[in-house]
Amino acid sequence: MVWRILVLPFGLTLTLLLSGLIGFSLFTERENVHFATIQEQQVRLLNLLMQQTFLEIDETIENYQVVYKDAHKKVEAAVKQGPIDLTEWQIRLESELNMKVDIFLVSPELVIVETTFEPDLGLDFRLPIFKDAQATFARLKGTDEIDVSMLTRELVSGDFKLYTASYLPNGGYIQLGFVDPKIAQFYSSAEAQMETFSSIDKVWLFMDVGGDLLSPLTDSFEIEAGTEKSEIAEAIRKALEPEREIFARVGPTTPVVERGDSQAGLVNLFLELGRFDVGEGVEQRILAKVKTNLQTMGWFEENVPILTLVVLLLAIALLLWVLNTMRRRILLPMLDLSEAIKSAQPFIFDGSSKIPNELLYIAQSFNSHLERSQETARQLRELASTDPLTGLLNxxxxxxxxxxxxxxxxxxxxxxxxxxxxxxxxxxxxxxxxxxxxxxxxxxxxxxxxxxxxxxxxxxxxxxxxxxxxxxxxxxxxxxxxxxxxxxxxxxxxxxxxxxxxxxxxxxxxxxxxxxxxxxxxxxxxxxxxxxxxxxxxxxxxxxxxxxxxxx
CATH class of the missing domain: 3.30.70.270 (Reverse transcriptase/Diguanylate cyclase domain)
Structure with missing residues (x-):
């Protein structure tokens, strides 16, 4: 009888709610497709712009690579002949090239033992944050090759540098760093150009080395004088830990979309714009965090299917509650009492639920009778197993x-x-x-x-x-x-x-x-x-x- 009464309203409610759910789902799906299309176009434009920037950087480096290598060969030849005054060579190269130059002598143990850049003296390249340098040195070991790095940002000075490196006969390495004004502003220019897009408010570029060190390419950090480079790297790691966790999920074709912090509905895009193999399985990635002004759907529109489903579930839950109440207060107590009678066990009352008084009276009467029967049985068992004279077991x-x-x-x-x-x-x-x-x-x-x-x-x-x-x-x-x-x-x-x-x-x-x-x-x-x-x-x-x- 209960099922016959409830099945009609339950069926009508379910049909109406399902119809609404389907309609809202179609609307939401259309809006999501529209937003995804805009986002995909934005990502494609950013990638094209960054690729153009990389081409310009590569072209500039390629054009001036001979200059960097010639300067490197001069210092390398002098070092191979015997000890030299690095400062004197620095002044000479800076005068010839009209750019800032730093010289580094690295021991076979990968420690900087002499340099014109004082903050890096004693720097240990074996630390985990220098995976790219370790890979470069490993590739150069035992060869006459001169490696020219990509454009990177120096952690202490904030300068954009190109590094050349080669292997020395004593097992160590020589490294030169060039701050070339012709290419130093490429990244900041690329950021500025990206921000001209109407849907972009702000762009931040980052470099990731082997997934361990994420460092900014344009923004700078406040650094106290005399701070060790490893300490600077650790401070940057902590400051950028939220971004590093998100960039870990980013791939060449899989950007990550995150809701912005300040205004509901705006999104941030996290993109991979370039990837370079340094060697020894170590890769450098150029990454971008893009603050957009793209407005996603409001909370209500976005969650209409969920809300509809919630209403449907509430309706189902109400019906189930009615059925469960009948089951819990009448049917289950009757079944439990029946099992208790069959197994000669006391009926346990659940104080959290109410049962009809008639059923309660029957259960209490059964429990009283069972208790008397069990006491009689216990006494009989005790008489059967105990010696009446001594009280010992028989x-x-x-x-x-x-x-x-x-x-x-x-x-x-x-x-x-x-x-x-x-x-x-x-x-x-x-x-x-x-x-x-x-x-x-x-x-x-x-x-x-x-x-x-x-x-x-x-x-x-x-x-x-x-x-x-x-x-x-x-x-x-x-x-x-x-x-x-x-x-x-x-x-x-x-x-x-x-x-x-x-x-x-x-x-x-x-x-x-x-x-x-x-x-x-x-x-x-x-x-x-x-x-x-x-x-x-x-x-x-x-x-x-x-x-x-x-x-x-």
């Missing part, structure tokens, strides 16, 4: 206790002890003092056993008449004997007068004790037989004794 618990304790002692890595105990001349005691006194003596013996074997895993059982069996765990044979002797001595010390038990004059016990590894495949019948044999030996040696055997 003979019927021998096999279950033996099997259970074997598993426990095997798990706990203990030896298992089994003691077969008989009260000496007990029949004579009954004949002399009467059966009431005999019963009292048995109860006193039970108390002594409980005091000695008091661990949770100890079991004392009345085997029959004045005979008893004890199961217990022990660390060693000596430990087992000590426990049995303690029981014997305590019972003798109880001082139950027995004139018919010479030469002791008090009631005593004899004990047959066996100890074995519970992992051994040995059954209860054999254990009791061996313990009884030891008991017989104790009886034969004038009683009041413990005889012991270790079963292997």
């Amino acid at each position: 003979r019927g618990e021998l096999a279950p206790s033996f099997a259970e304790l074997k598993r426990v002692f095997r798990r706990d890595k203990l030896w298992m002890g089994v003691a077969f105990i008989d009260l000496d001349r007990f029949k004579a005691y009954n004949d002399i003092y009467g059966h009431d006194a005999g019963d009292s003596a048995l109860r006193e013996f039970a108390e002594v056993m409980r005091a000695v074997f008091r661990r949770p895993t100890d079991r004392v059982l009345r085997y029959g008449g004045e005979e008893f069996v004890v199961f217990f765990g022990c660390d060693s044979d000596r430990h087992a004997v000590e426990l049995a002797e303690s029981a014997r001595e305590r019972f003798e010390s109880a001082g139950i007068v027995h004139k018919g038990n010479p030469p002791y004059g008090v009631m005593t016990l004899s004990c047959g004790l066996v100890v074995f590894d519970p992992a051994t495949d040995i059954d209860l019948t054999r254990v009791l037989r061996l313990a009884d044999q030891q008991l017989y030996s104790s009886k034969s040696s004038d009683r009041n004794a413990v005889n012991f055997e270790h079963i292997s």
Whole structure:
């Protein structure tokens, strides 16, 4: 009946919501395609402009490469002849070339040992941030080649430099850095040209070396005098960590679009504009962060499909809530009560939910009846397993206790002890003092056993008449004997007068004790037989004794 009532409104609601969802989805898809088209055109224009910039840089470098290499060869030839004054050569080259020049001598260990650029003295190229330099030196080692680098930005001075490098016979390297005014402004000019596009507000260019060091190509950082280059690189790394994480996802044909920080709806583009192989698997990438004025769809328009889906889900959730309420308050309690009755287990009330009063009354009545039945069953089980005179377990618990304790002692890595105990001349005691006194003596013996074997895993059982069996765990044979002797001595010390038990004059016990590894495949019948044999030996040696055997 419930399903028949709800199916019609549920079906109409679902149809209307699905129709709205499809309509809004089509509208949103059209807007997204439009935005993606504009974005793709913008990325293509930026790439074309940057490629043109790179061509101009490469063409300029190519035109002046002979000049850079000739200057390098002069200094290299002088260094090979012997020590030179680097400052003197610097002044000479700067005068000839009309540009700033720095000279670096690098040891075979890739450490700058002499230079005209003071901040780089002692610089260790083995640091992870200099992967590009390491790759260049590795490629030049053992060759006569002169390498000309691409245009890079010096971290300390902020100058755009071209570096030449070659290998020296002593295993070291010579490197020259040229600050050529003809190409120093290429990157900033490229940024300015990009920003002339109507859809672009600001462009920042970066260079990434091997994915480890991201440095700006145009913007500069405030640097205190005397700061180590490695410290500068670390400061730049921390400052640009958010951009570095985003650029890690950027590929040659896969720009990343991020929503801008300042104004909702505006986006930033992260692009790869160029990639250069330095060698040894190290690449340099030219990257761009572009702040656009492209307006994406508003939050509502962008999330219309989601909102529609949410409304649909809420409608479905409302119906499910109604059905679940009926299920939770009526159907499930009835099923739980039925299972409780079948399994004879109490019905557990869930306080967080309400059930009909009629069902509650039935469940409470069942629980009360079950509780009385379980108490009666418990009392019957206790009577069936307990000796009424001593309160000890009776003979019927021998096999279950033996099997259970074997598993426990095997798990706990203990030896298992089994003691077969008989009260000496007990029949004579009954004949002399009467059966009431005999019963009292048995109860006193039970108390002594409980005091000695008091661990949770100890079991004392009345085997029959004045005979008893004890199961217990022990660390060693000596430990087992000590426990049995303690029981014997305590019972003798109880001082139950027995004139018919010479030469002791008090009631005593004899004990047959066996100890074995519970992992051994040995059954209860054999254990009791061996313990009884030891008991017989104790009886034969004038009683009041413990005889012991270790079963292997």
